[in-house]
Structures are given as C-alpha cells and as structure tokens.
Amino acid sequence: MSAELTPYKVFEAGNVALQCGITLVGAKLAYATYGRLNAAKDNVIVYPTRYGGSHADNEFLLKPGMALDPEKYFIFVPNMLGNGISSSPSNTPIPLAGPDFPAITQYDNVLLQERLLREVFGIEQIRLAAGWSMGGQQAFHWAALFPDRVAAMACFCGQAITAGHTYVFLEGVRHALITDPAWMQGRYSEQPWRGMTAKGRVWAGWVLSQDWFRQELWRDMGYVSVEDYLKNVWDAMYYGLDANDMLSMIRTWQACDISANPLYNGDRKAALAAITARSIVMPCRTDFYFPPEDNAAEVAQMPNAELRVIDSVWGHYAGGGRNAPDTAFIDAALKELLA
Structure with a gap:
C-alpha cells in the first residue's frame, strides 16, 4: 500500500x-x-x-x-x-x-x-x-x-x-512474480524480491502513457532520467507487501x-x-x-x-x-x- x-x-x-x-x-x-x-x-x-x-x-x-x-x-x-x-x-x-x-x-x-x-x-x-x-x-x-x-x-x-487484453497484461505481471526462484510455488521463506522488482518494472510501462514519458514528466517529480525514476519509484513499489496477496488480487481482477x-x-x-x-x-x-x-x-x-x-x-x-x-x-x- x-x-x-x-x-x-x-x-x-x-x-x-x-x-x-x-x-x-x-x-x-x-x-x-x-x-x-x-x-x-x-x-x-x-x-x-x-x-x-x-x-x-x-x-x-x-x-x-x-x-x-x-x-x-x-x-x-x-x-x-x-x-x-x-x-x-x-x-x-x-x-x-x-x-x-x-x-x-x-x-x-x-x-x-x-x-x-x-x-x-x-x-x-x-x-x-x-x-x-x-x-x-x-x-x-x-x-x-x-x-x-x-x-x-x-x-x-x-x-x-x-x-481480454487486460487479462493478458496481468498474466505478464503474475509471471514476473512466479518465475522468481525464491517464490517456490508460493511457499517462500522470504519474499521473492527479484520478482517484486520485476513486477514493478512491468507495471511502470503500463500504468502511465507514452505521452507521459514523452513529456518527461518524471522530471517534475525530481528525477533526472527514466532509470532514476524507475529505480527510486518502481523498484521498491511492492516491497513490504506479500507476493501471495498480490497474486490473489490479480486472480480477482482477472475473473471480474x-x-x-x-x-x-x-x-x-x-x-x-x-x-x-x-x-x-x-x-x-x-x-x-x-x-x-x-x-x-x-x-x-x-x-x-x-x-x-x-x-x-x-x-x-x-x-x-x-x-x-x-x-x-x-x-x-x-x-x-x-x-
């Protein structure tokens, strides 16, 4: 959250x-x-x-x-x-x-x-x-x-x-999580942080438009490059949350x-x-x-x-x-x- x-x-x-x-x-x-x-x-x-x-x-x-x-x-x-x-x-x-x-x-x-x-x-x-x-x-x-x-x-x-297109987008986000070796079919001993980071990077390309990036609006947020924005905003976006919780909500979304x-x-x-x-x-x-x-x-x-x-x-x-x-x-x- x-x-x-x-x-x-x-x-x-x-x-x-x-x-x-x-x-x-x-x-x-x-x-x-x-x-x-x-x-x-x-x-x-x-x-x-x-x-x-x-x-x-x-x-x-x-x-x-x-x-x-x-x-x-x-x-x-x-x-x-x-x-x-x-x-x-x-x-x-x-x-x-x-x-x-x-x-x-x-x-x-x-x-x-x-x-x-x-x-x-x-x-x-x-x-x-x-x-x-x-x-x-x-x-x-x-x-x-x-x-x-x-x-x-x-x-x-x-x-x-x-x-259907949204369902497929969510499949990409879901697989970013579950292909982390640390996920272990959801029985992880620690959160799959690599998967969480991948999930954030996937999401970053979908949640904002091409026009937003074309206008470099990340500069208004104080970042000096796209990578700076991704590193400081999206790489840790889902840290502190639980991977199985994230997957549960994706499942709910896909079934809506x-x-x-x-x-x-x-x-x-x-x-x-x-x-x-x-x-x-x-x-x-x-x-x-x-x-x-x-x-x-x-x-x-x-x-x-x-x-x-x-x-x-x-x-x-x-x-x-x-x-x-x-x-x-x-x-x-x-x-x-x-x-």
Whole structure:
C-alpha cells in the first residue's frame, strides 16, 4: 500500500461460503468509515479499495468541500479481500494460508460488504457506489447486484468486465512474480524480491502513457532520467507487501465479470441493463488497462449511464489522485451524481 495505514475496524464475518466452492473460515473484512451516518441512513457512500491499496489510499478524495465530504456523508471504505488487511493469503491460518488461499471474486467482496453494512449499521440504501480501478469493479457490482438500493454509481478507470487484453497484461505481471526462484510455488521463506522488482518494472510501462514519458514528466517529480525514476519509484513499489496477496488480487481482477453470479448466470447484457443507478463512467483517454472503448461498450448497454473521458496523459493514474486536474475532473462528476 502506498499510503501509511490509518485506523480501521474489523468485521468478524465467521465462515463465508465463496463462489469458488470453498468456505473461508473466520473471514475478516477490514474497513474504515468517515463522517456520520444520519438518522435516515440515506447519506451512505460505498468507496472500495483498489489493487494493492488500503482504505488510506482512498483518502485523497475524502476532504471537506469535495464531493465525498465527510461533513455531509457517511463514507464506507472496505478493504478488498486479499489486500493484506482483510482476510488474505498472508494473514489466514493453515489450511487456507499462502498459496492455498481460495479464489476471491468481486461478487464475494460485495456480498460481504453488503452484509457488513446491513448487520453492523442497519444500512439498506446506498447514495453512491464509487471507486478507482478494482474499486470501480466493485462499484459496478454494487449497482448490478442491488439495483433497487444504489442511487448512483461512478467508476473511474475501471471496468465491469475484465477485457481480454487486460487479462493478458496481468498474466505478464503474475509471471514476473512466479518465475522468481525464491517464490517456490508460493511457499517462500522470504519474499521473492527479484520478482517484486520485476513486477514493478512491468507495471511502470503500463500504468502511465507514452505521452507521459514523452513529456518527461518524471522530471517534475525530481528525477533526472527514466532509470532514476524507475529505480527510486518502481523498484521498491511492492516491497513490504506479500507476493501471495498480490497474486490473489490479480486472480480477482482477472475473473471480474458482473454477470458471473447466480443473479445473471453469465448474461452480461442483462447485468449491465439492470444498472438503473445514475452512472458516470470515467475512463482515461490513455489508460492501457481500461481504455475508453471498453467502457463505451459497457455504457451503451446501461439505461442511465454516461461515458465521460478524462483527457489526460496520466493513463491509469488519472483515477488515483496523482494529478490535480484529473482529480478535479472526477470530483466534479461525483458532485453531479450527489446533487
């Protein structure tokens, strides 16, 4: 996680039956809340975490005066299963520890989040479900699985269904990890640091655009060369995280499909058409993971959705708070959805 961990709570969910057919014994969902729940319980925003991130990484959008204002809303930020804080390969006991941790879907994540809100807070209605990247995948799932309970949805630099090209990109990242001899089929005695470094270098070429590198925007960050930037930013990006956790989240990402559940039985058209929430889907023009064309195909099948492209050279990072104009673009759309 890129942000220092801030306080959070843990929902002890007991034994949870997962889509893969395995029971996650003693499941734990870590979460943070910001702001106060009003008496009507109608000021709730669900804002899930992204790949490799924690609730603290979402805080760049949670400020007074911004759309996700803790002084107005009760903002629920659940940590995705597999991220190292909620139940994950690194913190689950044998026999589900490490590489034996079961496959998690976004359906599993969102059903557990819904259960927490209902059982702990008595919350039924969601004013807005929103998220970046894998957080956006979960926002899509919220809107499709609970269409009568989610009033608005925003996805920035994410998708409802992982595209084939993105699946292949993730295979490259996954193999950067598992081909490190120290990985040892996930039963490593120390983290596979060479694999982690390789993973960072692979990711660096995908998360930002050719235009970003062409403009040498790494110079604005204080680096004197591309290699200087890679060495100081990306080589240690995933140090401190667990390789099996990283692989678990990749597996979840690759399997993302809002129709792959008992409600829609693989009917993607029906799942997208069921999203009646007022929705704004915001891909970045230069995002290699989630290009506008993929989102356009999804939005075309949604009855109350708009495609709003972020015109930025920051690629996937346009959705993650790295560039102020991009963040302002997203914030403006969220304000519209909450108006």
